Amino acid sequence: MSRATLAALLGFAAAACASNHSVGPPPPDTTGQGAFLDTLEQRTFGYFWDKTNTANGLTPDRWPTNSFSSIAAVGFALTAYPIGVERGYVTRTDAAARVLTTLRFFWTARQDSNTTGSTGYHGFFYHFLDMSTGARYSNVELSTIDTALLLAGVLTCQSYFDNTGDPSETEIRALAESIYTRTDWQWAASSHPPAIALGWHPETQPQFIQYDWKGYNEAMIIYILALGSPTHPADTAAWTAWTSTYTWGTFEGQSHLGFAPLFGHQYSHVWIDFRGIQDPYMRAKGIDYFENSRRATYAQRA
Structure with missing residues (x-):
């Protein structure tokens, strides 16, 4: 596991965006920053390791205030544990034990359509969970994107x-x-197929949130996991539907897919190296998704 991967967990995408492409200024000189990056890595790992509930593997959404658990935070924690092993922060045995506790919880936690007491439904999970019980926190939505981030860590x-x-x-x-194979992507796309809905509430009518994942953003990981499912795959038309709503523009001198927050250009890249991977949209632009995120990073820094 690389330093750049762990840095991405904190949103320092520039550390992972060195490239041979000619667009944009050269990467900054990082000579002398090794000690800073070492500290950054260790403290990032320490948050996930020290603040996660060891009884169920749930990671708080924030700290030091009292917090519910975020299933996305659990996904990042699961990603950080192997990095911690590689960096010598914890033993492989201890990391495996923590991961096993976490996965046992998510596999055995209650899944049903009740408004209270459950953790998820159709293989998806509620955005926030009670840190102790693991049940749905308040009336939050069953979240497709946060489930995807959790699954990426799994x-x-x-x-x-x-x-x-x-x-x-x-x-x-x-x-x-x-x-992973329990997650029913076809159900999540049933409200406006082939697009996948943002989420679902058991107590509302209609129950599915009436917005879908369209336009370029952090949800690219959703469609990759959904299309790759061996049990409940999304329709193959889903990717075309996803890319059909892209917008392209020039921002601070950088031409790339339009999405203002930088995290939308980072999250999927934590788990997938997109260098050299092109779909028809990116092929027409002459770049790949890695270069797209690199340009977005330079635009943010301008």
Whole structure:
């Protein structure tokens, strides 16, 4: 696991955006920044390791104020644990134990359409959960994007903990597969197919949020996971529907897909190296999604 990956967890995308492309100024000289990056990495990992509830693996949305758990934060925590092993912050055994606790919770937690007491429905999870019980916090939505960020962390651990002779790591891989394949992307796209809805509430009519994931933003990871599902895949037309609402523009001298907040250009890249990967839209622009995010980073820094 690389330093750039962990830096991306904090939103320091510039650390991961060095490229041979000619657009934009050269990367800044990072000589002498090693100590800062080492501290940044260790303290970032420390947040996830120290503040997560060790009984169920739930990570708080914020700290030091009292907080509910964010399932997206759990996804980033699951991503950070293997990095912590590689950097020597914790042992592989301890990290595997933490991951196993987390995955056992999400696999066995209650899934139904009741308004209270459940953790999710159709394989998706509520945006925020009670830190102790793991039940839905208040009346928050069942969130497709936050579930996707959680799943990305789950699948990271499935790939990393690959020791076939270790019972804990074997269980991690099996649980990760079960959690991912339970997620019903077809149900999530049933309100306005083939697009995937932002979320769902059990107590409202209509129950699905009447907005879908369209236009370029952090939800690219949703469609990648949905299209790749071996059990409940999204319609193959979903990606075309997703890209059909893109907007392209020039911002601070950089031409790239329009989405103002930088995190939308970062989140999916935490887990996927998009260098050299093009869909028809990007092929027509002559770049890839990595270069697109690189340009967005330079525009933010201008």
